[in-house]
Amino acid sequence: MPATLHVVATPIGHLGDLSPRALETLRGVDAICAEDTRHTRQLLAHFGVERPLVALHQHNEEAQVAQLVERLRAGQSLALVSDAGTPLVSDPGYRLVRAVRAAGIPVSPVPGACAAIAALSVAGLASDRFAFEGFLPAKAGARRERLARLAAEPRTLIFYESAHRIEASLADMAAAFGDDRHAVLARELTKLFETVLDGALGELCQRVAEDPNQRKGEFVLIVDGAGEDADARIVEGRRLYAKLADHLPPSTAAKLAAELSGAPRKALYGG
């Protein structure tokens, strides 16, 4: 193989999703850059691949880049993988890819699983235009602000979420986008407990609250975009409500947001 950085997708659950070309590439490179070397070693052991591993994660990527570019310059070929799915999609790697491209060395994809695209492919929501939002901020205030800014976005929205924040994020989405906005919650895709729930955000909040199993595992949340005719007053009212509700009781926040935006209070909050 000529000196190339191969960006290789790995499975998001089912090991059968590692493509034959991914396997061939991993077998053929001089070294594999991996987000978590222990995790990747297990994957490689399953397929009987024995190649040297180099740790490349968000804390050392900047420092490792020069050395990896040097190896490529010296004629070695490298692969980049993450713990699951496609590298660089809510995963490390863009600094390395940028530096390798800047050095004039080829970067070549070996495509495969990606949780966002897998979820979109089964959601049944408009998929001609979509916006990938990755993970929402962990802090409630910042999360609500981000959601408020997305309330009028007409494209289908895709979010990643973890088990310990799924309930809070769903509740905040229902507050920011309205209980009635249609959404799909895709959990544990390609794994034993794969489930895809489909319904209005208010309904999904309830189903996840009632069933602890629905709060376990890994999630992709896909939310219908705001209708092109979304009422600007309601969108503004929900943005204000999401901000005010951080500091005021919900009923007061809704009253003020309704007054300031001219939207009906009921459209802003369920109480």
Ligand code: SAM
């Ligand atoms: N690079 C990966 C990709 O291509 O999808 C994503 C990495 S990101 C750090 C991990 C997040 O992806 C999880 O928190 C979850 O939101 C989502 N995810 C990964 N695997 C999943 C699965 N099997 N089912 C549902 N969501 C998954």
